[in-house]
Amino acid sequence: MKFGDFVKVKSLQSVENFKWSIEALGLNIPCDEELVTGDASPMAKPLQVGEFTIGNRYAIHPMEGWDGNADGSPSDNTRRRWSHFGKSGAKLIWGGEAVAVRHDGRANPQQLMMDAKNQSAIAQLRETLVASHKEVMGDDKNLLIGLQLTHSGRFCKPNTNQMEPRVLFNHPLLDGRFGPAQNIVVLRDDEIERLIEDFVIAAKRAWDCGYQFVDLKHCHGYLGHEFLGAKTRAGKYGGSMEHRTRFLKELVAGIRAEVPQLGLGVRLSAFDFLPFRPDPALSKPDELGPGIAVDASATMPYQYGFGINETNPTQIALNETFEFLEVVESLNIQLMNITLGSPYYNPHLTRPAMYPPSDGYQPPEDPLVGVARHLDAVRQLKNRFPKMAFVGSGYTYLQEFLPNVAQAAVRMGWTDFVGLGRMVLSYPELPADVLAGRPFQRKRLCRTFSDCTTAPRNGMVSGCYPLDAHYKKSPQMVQLTQIKKAANHS
Numbered sequence: 001m002k003f004g005d006f007v008k009v010k011s012l013q014s015v016e017n018f019k020w021s022i023e024a025l026g027l028n029i030p031c032d033e034e035l036v037t038g039d040a041s042p043m044a045k046p047l048q049v050g051e052f053t054i055g056n057r058y059a060i061h062p063m064e065g066w067d068g069n070a071d072g073s074p075s076d077n078t079r080r081r082w083s084h085f086g087k088s089g090a091k092l093i094w095g096g097e098a099v100a101v102r103h104d105g106r107a108n109p110q111q112l113m114m115d116a117k118n119q120s121a122i123a124q125l126r127e128t129l130v131a132s133h134k135e136v137m138g139d140d141k142n143l144l145i146g147l148q149l150t151h152s153g154r155f156c157k158p159n160t161n162q163m164e165p166r167v168l169f170n171h172p173l174l175d176g177r178f179g180p181a182q183n184i185v186v187l188r189d190d191e192i193e194r195l196i197e198d199f200v201i202a203a204k205r206a207w208d209c210g211y212q213f214v215d216l217k218h219c220h221g222y223l224g225h226e227f228l229g230a231k232t233r234a235g236k237y238g239g240s241m242e243h244r245t246r247f248l249k250e251l252v253a254g255i256r257a258e259v260p261q262l263g264l265g266v267r268l269s270a271f272d273f274l275p276f277r278p279d280p281a282l283s284k285p286d287e288l289g290p291g292i293a294v295d296a297s298a299t300m301p302y303q304y305g306f307g308i309n310e311t312n313p314t315q316i317a318l319n320e321t322f323e324f325l326e327v328v329e330s331l332n333i334q335l336m337n338i339t340l341g342s343p344y345y346n347p348h349l350t351r352p353a354m355y356p357p358s359d360g361y362q363p364p365e366d367p368l369v370g371v372a373r374h375l376d377a378v379r380q381l382k383n384r385f386p387k388m389a390f391v392g393s394g395y396t397y398l399q400e401f402l403p404n405v406a407q408a409a410v411r412m413g414w415t416d417f418v419g420l421g422r423m424v425l426s427y428p429e430l431p432a433d434v435l436a437g438r439p440f441q442r443k444r445l446c447r448t449f450s451d452c453t454t455a456p457r458n459g460m461v462s463g464c465y466p467l468d469a470h471y472k473k474s475p476q477m478v479q480l481t482q483i484k485k486a487a488n489h490s
Helices: 016-023 076-089 119-137 189-207 223-228 246-258 319-330 367-384 397-411 422-426 429-435 451-457 475-488
Strands: 048-049 052-054 058-060 098-100 143-150 213-216 263-269 275-276 291-293 314-317 335-339 389-392 417-418
Touching: 016 397, 052 319, 076 119, 076 422, 098 451, 119 143, 119 189, 143 189, 143 263, 189 314, 213 246, 223 246, 246 263, 246 314, 246 319, 263 319, 319 367, 335 367, 367 397, 397 417, 397 422, 397 429, 417 422, 451 475
Parallel strands: 058 417, 098 143, 143 213, 213 263, 263 335, 335 389, 389 417
Antiparallel strands: 048 052, 275 291
16 A cells, blocks of 8 residues: 555544544554543553552653753753653653763764763753643642663764764664664673663662653663664673573663662563665655565574564564563563664654654555554553553554543553653643543644654754644754755655
């Protein structure tokens, strides 16, 4: 199918039509006819996770705004976004922001960085969020706020908009795709050991800032996630699952030795399969083709992924994922946030959307298929690990029907929390409005135009350019429009 063949969610108008559409596609997406509001809603029920009581079932995903200052401190744009996170009414703030533990691990020259100089300003971000949450919800009871700690690995851009990769192994399909292959640095074991020390220091600072947990990021192709696919790496951090999880185990041991009171969570890409590219046979001068997997015939069996069939690396096989979660469970980590793939090389998996980022491809499937894939992955993991608390992803594309599916998924035990990312950039108050039974603001719903991804890929701040006047009226909107036009004609 081509781009124009997919029915847009916006056009469905009613829950009845939405349910008909998912049935026609043969998808298993639960959807409640009626929304329950107030304390009786499944989305309003608190959940006890270890020592934490979390006040409702909405979560806010960590989002890189590309809008900090050059020294890694927050800007006014950063503080504005965090205020919106609090305004959402969600009681679980998962990381708020991807924060680098040191300079060479920054994903962009404006990414926040946890060091001694920035510690106070990052603490103030939390205070800003809490203040806006109290304004909307009346108090901050049962509000859990974490901080995502990261090193960006293959996708480091610490100094300019050019990649400066720090990787665990050479990848035959990714090396050279995002910049010159000769710039790639393969980290030694002793460098990884020093990085673990940096994570521990950053975690201690997060605790001192008032954050109740940190997320040890293992998703989207960044360094933590790359460990899980490091099957070709020699030494103590690669090869067997025991070795590939050593990084996480040493992180946990180091953090708990320094700050035993600090909670821990893991955001995980449940699988990582082949990179995609636009199909050249179906591309036009003014339109990218639908995504297809790159030719991996020379790499078989495929030793560079995770959670997939190595003889057919576009097929999901969660046995490795189960193994990893067994390790996580043995470490007494109960907070899990599940995503899929990488937004850099298979964005349709990570963020189902009708409109691709400028460096992506047209959707190779109805985006509802991608939503169903997200829901099913979390359902399988929750069934296998019922004592863990799971946050699900992929809900934004549901648009008008997001609350109906969210309520059903939580009610049926498919997930514990519904995580929102892009939606909070355009309509931060959505959870609060739904929980209170207030009228739905349809004009503010994210329509997955992907401008919030295209902008930062080109060195601009991330935000909702189509719907948020703060960005729509900025000088960068003109630049973004030009970039998108140029991409369509390249």
